Amino acid sequence: MADSSDYYFEVKPKNAFSLNFKELIEYRELFYFFTWRDIKVKYRQTVLGFLWAILQPILLMLIFTFFLGRALQVPSDGMTYPVFVFSGLMLWLLFSSGIANAGNSMVSNAQIIKKIYFPRLIIPLSSILVAVFDFAMTVIVFIPVLLFFRASVTIAEAIWCWPLGLALSILASFGPGCLLAALNVKYRDFRYVIPFLVQVLLFVTPVIYPMSIVPGKWLPYLVAINPMYAAITIFRLPFTEIAPDFTLVMISIVSGLVLLVAGLGYFRKTESYFADLA
Amino acid sequence: MKPMLEVQGVGKKFRIRHEAQPYLSLRESLGGLFKKSRTNGEDFWALRDVSFNVQPGDSLGIIGRNGAGKSTLLKILSKITPPTQGRVIGRGRIASLLEVGTGFHPELTGRENIYLNGSILGMKKREIDRRFDEIVAFAGTERFLDTPLKHYSSGMQLRLAFAVAAFLEPEILIIDEVLAVGDAEFQKKCIGKMEDVSRSGRTILFVSHNMAAVESLCRSAVLLREGKVAEMGPSHSITRSYLSDPAAKSSNGPDQQFTTNHKEAQITRLEFLSDGAPSAVLFMGNDLEVRAHFRSGLPSESFMLGIVVRDSAGAPLLFFNNRNYGVSFGSKSPGSGIITLQIPQLNLMPGFYSVDVYLASLSKDLDVKRECFSFQVVYKAFEGAGEPLREDFNRVFYKNVLWKMDYNE
Structure with missing residues (x-):
């Protein structure tokens, strides 16, 4: 028998707020298995399998390039429009499918939640990791896209901008993802809110258009509250000479952190009752 | 020696809502903002002042009629839901089996499900690797390891599920009526496995309606009645008093x-x-x-x-x-x-x-x-018997037979 003191635990009426990272680390294998399960299941029954992760951004890129880039002549901060929109879409799809997956994750795993204890945070976080996996797939086509459109890339910037942009997108997904997951358990209305929200957010995020065409004095500040603005802008830095507005980027990063704290906080606050509600 | 599990004054209150859905709709909550009273429900104590200790290596049966609070107690002990009052102190790695095959996914293969389910139950990947062949042998599904679970018969799924659970090695094991399913041959295998677990000095909490199983597996038992501990003591006397309770005269009883x-x-x-x-x-x-x-x-x-x-x-x-x-x-x-x-x-x-x-x-x-x-x-060995009766060779037995040897030197 192992030393019992290692496994001392106490079950009390509702714990004080704490993230309990130690426990999350203890359960890292389960984290891995949930992510692995979701990825396997997602592609198992499809004929094209992993190709779906690639096809979506490519098709969207072609559509947006044709209608917005060519027909409407939307500017793109000095980049070729397809490169501009593809780089934006890569992160956008990570964010949007991340929060959509996370938002539904608690409800779709209700059977497990009701029967077994584990840190609940694993569920939304691992469903966001599935979106990160899809992102990794799109990176495979990102390089050919860059070569095809002869995009000029500042390698020195790419080395830090791309990882940072990715990290910011993942962080930006965690907050709203956890918030939606918790809200969806309590209020099933969010089942309908999530797809709509994702759709609306695409149009208020500078993915398919640059921030420079947002009119008005204050509107850009409002748009910058969107945490994905900073992620996408930083990710695109290596393609352009035009420097972004530092204040706007900071607003977006701070907003992302606030959402992260609020989302994790709300999730932790309500998680102990998930088993009763689910 | 300190108790493995201390349950101290545990209570759980539920608010019974008079509507069908346990979850809220946003409209109701928004509506609640403008109303002062929110009295569309009443409090119900599923458990109240439940206290007991479980010593290391002990096996405790939890019995009671439907609605006595058994499942709620199990959920609190397994950390699935927090108590409203009181606390539980545990001094060991705990695993609970409130259901077999939790998290099984029909699209994944048998092999994949063993890893997923094992991991959900709290096993480390290394442990599963080490026990993998034994799990498969116990389930008897060698030939279908790489077949998606959806093509398994329900009996096979159940065997696979139980096999994974059988190789859990926690110090405290919480089991809910999982034995109520499966064919008799398999049930026997499971009871045997649980007896092994209990003999190996681990602590078992077992909830069941099956008094026979409780008596054979558990040294002591707790009888819950309306959310409170009604009686506690050696399992045979507690099961008797449960069975003699007139309200418990249900089907299948003595x-x-x-x-x-x-x-x-x-x-x-x-x-x-x-x-x-x-x-x-x-x-x-x-x-x-x-x-x-x-x-x-x-x-x-x-x-x-x-x-x-x-x-x-x-x-x-x-x-x-x-x-x-x-x-x-x-x-x-x-x-x-x-x-x-x-x-x-x-x-x-x-x-x-x-x-x-x-x-x-x-x-x-x-x-x-x-x-x-x-x-x-x-099972009960014959008096003075050096060896137990072979169960694989006897369908019935004779106790009083005469052995004799005529010996010539």
Whole structure:
């Protein structure tokens, strides 16, 4: 028998707020298995399998390039429009499918939640990791896209901008993802809110258009509250000479952190009752 | 030695909502903002002031009728839901089996599901790797390892699920009625496995309706009644008191009453006694007594009582009929009474059995109680025996046989 003191635990009426990272680390294998399960299941029954992760951004890129880039002549901060929109879409799809997956994750795993204890945070976080996996797939086509459109890339910037942009997108997904997951358990209305929200957010995020065409004095500040603005802008830095507005980027990063704290906080606050509600 | 598990004054309150959905809709909550009172529900204590300790290596049965709070208690002990009051202190790695096959996914293969389910139950990947072959052998699904689970029969899924669970190695194991499923052969395998676990010094908490299983697995038991601890003590005395509780006279128990509906003749009550007390658990070689209370509109010479004992697969093993024994109940006029059958030293091997009782006239069945009683025979070595009886070679046994050796030097 192992030393019992290692496994001392106490079950009390509702714990004080704490993230309990130690426990999350203890359960890292389960984290891995949930992510692995979701990825396997997602592609198992499809004929094209992993190709779906690639096809979506490519098709969207072609559509947006044709209608917005060519027909409407939307500017793109000095980049070729397809490169501009593809780089934006890569992160956008990570964010949007991340929060959509996370938002539904608690409800779709209700059977497990009701029967077994584990840190609940694993569920939304691992469903966001599935979106990160899809992102990794799109990176495979990102390089050919860059070569095809002869995009000029500042390698020195790419080395830090791309990882940072990715990290910011993942962080930006965690907050709203956890918030939606918790809200969806309590209020099933969010089942309908999530797809709509994702759709609306695409149009208020500078993915398919640059921030420079947002009119008005204050509107850009409002748009910058969107945490994905900073992620996408930083990710695109290596393609352009035009420097972004530092204040706007900071607003977006701070907003992302606030959402992260609020989302994790709300999730932790309500998680102990998930088993009763689910 | 400190207790493995300390349950101190645990209570759980639920708010019963008078609508169907346990979750809220946003509209209701928004509506609640403008209303002062939110009294569309009442409080209900599913558990109240529950306290007990479990010592290392002990096995505790938790019994009680439906709604007594057993499942809520299990959920609190397994950390799934927090208590409203009190606390639980645990001093060991805990695993709970409130269901077998939690998290099984139909699209994944048997192999993949073993890893997923094992991990959900709290096993490390390394442990699963090490035990993988044993798990597969226990489940008996070697040939289908790389087949998606959706192509498995439900029996195979269950075997696979239990096999994973059987190789959990926590210091505290919490089990809920998972034994209530599966074929008899498999149930036997599972009970055996759980006995191993309990013998290896780990702590078991076992919730069940099956008094036989509780008695054979658990040293002590807690009886819950309306969310409170009604009784606590050695499992055999607690299961007896549960069974003698008039409210517990449900189907399959050792004392059953039947509502009257037949006209000609009927069985009104059945009692099954082992060595004089109502019980669903017999040791090998115990006496079994069946008492059939009846009411009859026929003269007594025109009916007979039959008792069939079936094995766990439902195949008849023993058949008792008073006419086969040359016994008739005389020529009493219509009325009521008790027919008693005493079987001294029931020579059945350990396992699960069921009993049919029927009352018949010469031409037809009058009242048939099919599989009205299930019981378990528990192993007991013969006095002075150096070796246990081989269960794979004996379907029945004789206790009092004569051994003799004539020896020439």
